[in-house]
Amino acid sequence: MNIKMHRDITGDIHSPTLLAGWPGMGNVGVGAIDYIRRGLEAVPFAEVEMNEYFSPDAVEVKNGIARLPDLPSQVFYYVQHPELIIFESETQTAGPGGVALMTRMLDFAQQLKVGTIFTGAAFAMPISHRQPARILGVANRESLRDTLVPHGVQVLQEGQITGMNGLFLAVAGMRNIQAACLMATIPRYATNIPNPKASREIVRVFERLLGIRVDTSEMDDAVEQMDQTMAEIEEKIQEAFASMLESEEGEEGDLEQISEEQVPQVVMEMIERLFQEVQAEGSKEKAVQLKMELDRWNLYSLYEDRFLNLFREDQESSV
Secondary structure: OEEEEOOOOOOOOOOOEEEEEOOOHHHHHHHHHHHHHHHOOOEEEEEEEOOOOOOOOOOEEEOOEEEOOOOOOEEEEEEOOOOEEEEEEOOOOOHHHHHHHHHHHHHHHHHOOOOEEEEEEEEEEOOOOOOOOOEEEEEOOHHHHHHHHHHOOEEOOOOOOOOHHHHHHHHHHHOOOEEEEEEEEEEHHHOOOOOHHHHHHHHHHHHHHHOOOOOOHHHHHHHHHHHHHHHHHHHHHHHHHHHHHHOOOOOOHHHHHOOHHHHHHHHHHHHHHHHHHHHHHOOHHHHHHHHHHHHHOOOHHHHHHHHHHHHHHHHHHOO
16 A cells, blocks of 8 residues: 655645544534635645555446446645645545554655644534534643643543544554544434534634634535524424324323423434434334334435435345
8 A cells, every 4th residue: 555646745844734534423524624625725745545455345336337436535635834734535444454544644644744633523412403513622642632722622531532533543642643633512313414513613623723714604604504404304303293292192102201392302313223223234124113203203305315325225235
């Protein structure tokens, strides 16, 4: 596995900070880093050659013809003022291959004399989308951890960070490179919905940490659209719940024990759990239950594509 240099920047940059992003819940971390990259007009200069590393677990079929999927993009960009290296990946890589990728990236980072590394991620919590996102921070050194607090970051006392966004910190620590991960809180029931509100909060912290300015107007529009979508979801649930309460035959079951304001969150968490169970177990009974719940709460139209994708994935795996 090699990193191909398209442009030698060693003479342009001397002690850069590395921002690295991989896809994750709500695409929160990589969404923030991608926005910064575009806002600062970062220039691509290198990419990871994945042909020796990427092992597809399926083929793509179109018109009866099978072909290997395209290799995922793994690109390095740079900004000269301030000195930044920005890495974006299209995929998470697990297992020994992921460790090999991180090892090679850190070789490259040391070659470029990177002093500090930041990653971004989401932190799912039982909260409503109406609550503002908070930024939690974890570092591989106490000194770096403590520098985050004055910039509006709350230190995560315990927990886990899954995937490359978290593992990169530990591997960097083995190289004696200081690294931290910024995590924006998101609703637990909306981990599969892009969350620009959480990404925007990470961008704002990076602005303070790195002394940069990024025009967030495009992100502001996306946040407004997301809020409208989530409000529509909650409104449909509230309407369905009110109808059930008015119906003489309606049985709200477990929902009768919670307040009306809590119903949307409980329902969304239940639907998310059913999606995960159907995907993990492939159970037709669970799929039927999921469809019934979506219809019950008048949410099928909002989840239709994701629901149908459960069965498309099952068909593709049998090709």
